[in-house]
Amino acid sequence: ATAQIGVTGLAVMGSNLARNFARHGHTVALHNRTYAKTKALVDQHGHEGDFVPAETAEDFVASLQKPRRIVIMVKAGEATDAVIDEFTALLEPGDVLIDGGNAHFNDTRRREAALRERGIHFVGAGISGGEEGALNGPSIMPGGSEESYKSLGPLLESIAAKAEDGSPCCTHVGPDGAGHFVKMVHNGIEYADMQLIAEAYDLLRSVAGYEPGRIAGTFREWNQGRLDSYLIEITAEVLAHTDAATGRPFVDVVADEAEQKGTGRWTVQTALDLGVPVSGIGEAVFARSLSGHTGLRAAARGLSGPTAEALTGDEARVFADQVEQALYASKVVSYAQGWNMISRASEEYGWDINLGAMAAIWRGGCIIRAAFLDRIRAAFAADPALPTLLADQGFADEVGRAQEAWRTVVATAVRHGVPTPGFSAALAYYDALRAERLPAALTQAQRDFFGAHTYRRTDRPGSFHTLWSGDRSEQSVD
Numbered sequence: 001a002t003a004q005i006g007v008t009g010l011a012v013m014g015s016n017l018a019r020n021f022a023r024h025g026h027t028v029a030l031h032n033r034t035y036a037k038t039k040a041l042v043d044q045h046g047h048e049g050d051f052v053p054a055e056t057a058e059d060f061v062a063s064l065q066k067p068r069r070i071v072i073m074v075k076a077g078e079a080t081d082a083v084i085d086e087f088t089a090l091l092e093p094g095d096v097l098i099d100g101g102n103a104h105f106n107d108t109r110r111r112e113a114a115l116r117e118r119g120i121h122f123v124g125a126g127i128s129g130g131e132e133g134a135l136n137g138p139s140i141m142p143g144g145s146e147e148s149y150k151s152l153g154p155l156l157e158s159i160a161a162k163a164e165d166g167s168p169c170c171t172h173v174g175p176d177g178a179g180h181f182v183k184m185v186h187n188g189i190e191y192a193d194m195q196l197i198a199e200a201y202d203l204l205r206s207v208a209g210y211e212p213g214r215i216a217g218t219f220r221e222w223n224q225g226r227l228d229s230y231l232i233e234i235t236a237e238v239l240a241h242t243d244a245a246t247g248r249p250f251v252d253v254v255a256d257e258a259e260q261k262g263t264g265r266w267t268v269q270t271a272l273d274l275g276v277p278v279s280g281i282g283e284a285v286f287a288r289s290l291s292g293h294t295g296l297r298a299a300a301r302g303l304s305g306p307t308a309e310a311l312t313g314d315e316a317r318v319f320a321d322q323v324e325q326a327l328y329a330s331k332v333v334s335y336a337q338g339w340n341m342i343s344r345a346s347e348e349y350g351w352d353i354n355l356g357a358m359a360a361i362w363r364g365g366c367i368i369r370a371a372f373l374d375r376i377r378a379a380f381a382a383d384p385a386l387p388t389l390l391a392d393q394g395f396a397d398e399v400g401r402a403q404e405a406w407r408t409v410v411a412t413a414v415r416h417g418v419p420t421p422g423f424s425a426a427l428a429y430y431d432a433l434r435a436e437r438l439p440a441a442l443t444q445a446q447r448d449f450f451g452a453h454t455y456r457r458t459d460r461p462g463s464f465h466t467l468w469s470g471d472r473s474e475q476s477v478d
C-alpha cells in the first residue's frame, strides 16, 4: 500500500483532480468502473507523477495507505450511492470517503449519517472551478467530521487554488452536509452574478446603444476596478469574440435560452424552506427559466412597449458609469443575501460555519473568484457577527454613494422596456431593509380580517384580534 489518496470516477473532473494530486507529489491510486479510462489516463499523463492504476475496487483499496482516503468523482445521484455501497464493503473504521460531486446537501447528510454508524468518515466536498480548476487549483469546500479533516485537509489544501496572500482556497466548512451546502450557495451566487452582468450588458446595448465590441472594452475597464473578477473578465472575452462562420458578434448567434443544471434551483428551494429572502438568486433562476419558455415568448412578441430612443454621446457615457454603480450595488445585495442564507443554515443545522472563511476560500479557484471576496472576508474579520454585509461600514458607504445612480438605471431600464429583474429586486431589497415602516402592517391587518390570524401592536405587548364582522372592538388573544 503506497498511495496517499485514491480517485475513483475518471471522467474529466476526476482525471484532472488525480493529476493535480500527483503533480503535488502525492502517490495517487486510480480506479474507474471501466478500466479503459484508467489506462488512458496513465498512458497520457503517467509521466506527471506517481500513479497506481487498479483494475478492481479491491486492488484499488489495497493500494491505499491507512486511513484510506478515496475521492469519488461520479455523476451526482444514484451513481454516487452505487459507488459508496461498493466501497463501504471494502473499507474499515477510520477510512475517509470523499464525494467531490455536486450532491444535494441533504443527500450528503443522509450518507454521512449512514457511514458514521460504520465508523467511516464521509466527506461531502464542494469543488468549484470546472475542469481547469480541478487540474490547476480549485476552490474546495469539504464538510464532514473534524477528525477527517486532520488527515485529509493537508492533501486538499495542497491542490487547492491559492489566494493572493498565498493561503489555500480550502478549509473545513463544518459537519456533514455543510460543504455541499456552501457549494450550492456559491452556485446560487454565481447565477445572480451572471444575471446582473447580463442585465448590465443588455442596458449598455439597448439603452446606451453600444456594440458588443465596445461593451467588451467597458467590461475590461470595469475589471480594473472594484468589479475585478473572473466572470467580468470572461464576459469581456465573450463579447469581443466574433463568430467565424458569419462574421457577426458571437453573442448574437447564440440562442437566447439559458439552461441550468439545478444548483441555482436548489438554492432557492432551500432558501424558501429556511425562510431567507434570496431575491437576487431567485430572479436569476426565474430569468433563465423565462428565457427558455419559447412558446410564451412567441405568444407575447406583439405586446406593446415604450418608444424611448437610445442614448448618445456623453449621455450614453454617463449612463454606462451609472450601470457600473448599479451592478456593484446589486452585487453587494446579492452577496449579502447569500451570506444570510449560509448563516441561517449554520444555525439550523449546528454547523458553526466561519462566515469570513467562506469568502476567503472563494477568492481563488472558483467561478465567483473576485477581489470583492477579500472585502467580505475583511468585513467578517472586523465583525464576525455582522448581521448583513450591508451593515458593514465600507459596503454601506459604497452602496450609499451608488444608490442615486442605481435608481436612475432601474428607472431608465423601466422607461426603455429593458427587463432588469436582478437590479430591480436588489434595489427593492435595499429599500425594504432600510425602511422605517413596511406595509407588512397592512398585510397583517388583512390576515386578521379574513382569517382571524391576529396581529401585534406597536404600542403594547400581546396578540390581538379585531371583530371585523362585529362591532370592530379589539380582543386580546393569548
Ligand code: 2AM
Residues within 6 Å of the ligand: 009, 010, 011, 032, 033, 034, 037, 073, 074, 075, 078, 079, 080, 082, 083
Ligand atoms: P465509466 O467510465 O465506467 O462510465 C462520469 O460519468 C464518471 O462516473 C465515469 O468515470 C463513469 O464511469 C462513472 N460512473 C457513472 N456511473 C457509475 C456507476 N453507477 N458506478 C461507477 N461509476 C460510475
